[in-house]
Amino acid sequence: MRKQLCDALVARTAGAASSRMVFLTGDLGFMALEPLQQALGARFINAGVAEQNMISVAAGLARQNLEVWVYSIAPFCYARPFEQIRNDITFHNLPVKLIGNGGGYGYGVMGPTHHAIEDYGVLLTLPNMSVYVPVFDQDMDAVIARAGASSRPAYIRMGRGEPPGGYAVPAYAPWRQLTGGGGAVVITVGPLAGTYIAAFERLPAKSRPNLWAVAELPLEQNPMPAELVSQIEQASSLCVAEEHVRRGGFGSELLLHLADKNIAVRRFRHLYARAHHFERYGSQHFLRRQSALDVDSMLAIL
Amino acid sequence: MTGIKKLTAKHFSAARKRLLQMHFESGVGHIGGNLSALDAMLVVFHEYLSGEDKFILSKGHSAGALYTTLWSLGRLNEQDLKQFHQDDTLLAAHPPAQGIEDIQFATGSLGHGLSLAAGTALAFKLKGNATRVVCLTSDGEWQEGSTWEALIFACHHRLFNLTVMVDHNNLQGFGSTAEVASMSPLWDRLQGFDVDVQIIDGHDPDAIRTALEGESKRLRVIVLRTVKGHGVSFMENRMEWHYLPLSEDQFKTAIEEIERKEVGLK
Secondary structure (H helix, E strand, C coil): CHHHHHHHHHHHHCCCCHHHEEEEECCCCCCCCHHHHHHHHHHEEECCCCHHHHHHHHHHHHHCCCEEEEEEEHHHHHCCCHHHHHHHHHCCCCCCEEEEECCECCCHHHCHHHCECCHHHHHCCCCCCEEECCCCHHHHHHHHHHHHHCCCCEEEECCCCCCCCCCCCCCCCCEEEEECCCCCEEEEECCHHHHHHHHHHCCCCCCCCEEEEECEECCCCCCCCHHHHHHHHHCCCEEEECCCCCCCCHHHHHHHHHHHCCCCCCCEEEECCCCCCCCCCCCHHHHHHHCCCCHHHHHHHC | CCCCCCCCHHHHHHHHHHHHHHHHHHCCCCHHHHHHHHHHHHHHHHHHCCCCCEEEECCHHHHHHHHHHHHHCCCCCHHHHHCCCCCCCCCCCCCCCCCCCCCCCCCCCCCCHHHHHHHHHHHHHHHCCCCCEEEEEECHHHHCHHHHHHHHHHHHCCCCCEEEEEEECCEECCEEHHHHHCCCCHHHHHCCCCEEEEEEECCCHHHHHHHHCCCCCCEEEEEEECCCCCCCCCCCCCHHHHCCCCCHHHHHHHHHHHHHHHCCCC
């Protein structure tokens, strides 16, 4: 999604917000963000390997009404400078946009220091925060436009779109139904959705899951569509799959939300990131298998 | 900012007494570090800042001195100061996030202010205007790595519209700065960067004025050699006044001492 991110931001430099845009990177973006650097000139700032300072500088810039985007590898963007995000950005409701690359297990064999599997959970504990988790690469234009138009601070968890070959990616929406049938309701967060589409489409219509992808959190800012609520009420089973730890994840938020609305769930299953690291390291696909987030594990629990 | 063009000794004395009264009436400590920072804040607000210039208090625990300074400017009133530390107040122990125009950021966790100030100064530089920013840090705060990150950033981006002041009173939360994590002398460490370091008496208004005069072609750092609890002899250089509130007797004694010194002041 880095190319799409860069293209979307470069396009934005030609728009109404152009004179107010500032982009900060924590010394990342080689072979990816050079066009943005060229487009922004002095307003493209490599803040160096100093993430705490970068976040507070972003708050200082935003306090003076500049439109500030901050980019790093996901954990360096939110975990190291968490207090700066909390105190300096969210306590003042400054609309700084944090972009974390490689959400979930995206950095795979790079190891647990580079994984971001508690990102949106911890960030959504903060006041005013919005989270965007684009599902497909093509979503990035809309995500940048929507985040840029928002008056709230935001975190964009970038991954890698994983649609099956030949799949016609549907236009961006905060909620999208990707497969339909008479089976369980499955809700996924971000790109993980794409990994299930082909397998679900091969199932008979009678048992094929209603697969939904959510791309914006929290639910208070992005209510569930009525059709999804109706499907949950009628379904025999509800499953949430997310590349995020269980505590603070979307699964628990969804269940609390349903409980508040007095919507009963007959059977709930949760697939989630089970550990920051396992005995052996490996790719994102390997780590998903270790966490039972892979297609076979999904089919087994359904 | 509309302040007094040149503060007199009586102005400093009046502010000191009002600060003590506010802390006494609210039963609140943190007095020592407020008294060490007050003189510099008064000079900065009354005589240096103008127009859209910004002040960022990195040592948020000196909010009392900031509120007193804003009171001396007429930006806060008597009733406001009576609300210090009370329920339903804007005047918390550390600067609030919203509600007071002259306060840019809710500080209190050390190591944030200089980065916030650098971002603010960078914003003005990018906009091409001459607005200036002053940031007041503590001395213990230079043990925070993020403060050095900010200094590196401010130097690299040549933020000459930013002035950094250090309230160097030598005492921190649980010991002296020399005992806890010595960088003594701090100015030697600072001079390793591309900065214009001045070391002055932080209670001498003329020295503060002179240090702030003119423009620098390097980032300006003013190390204020100050005394924790300045102006009240039983508080001076004593760590307990980082924490303790004043008893009624102590308050009276402190005010009497300040008023004795006022005799003959201009």
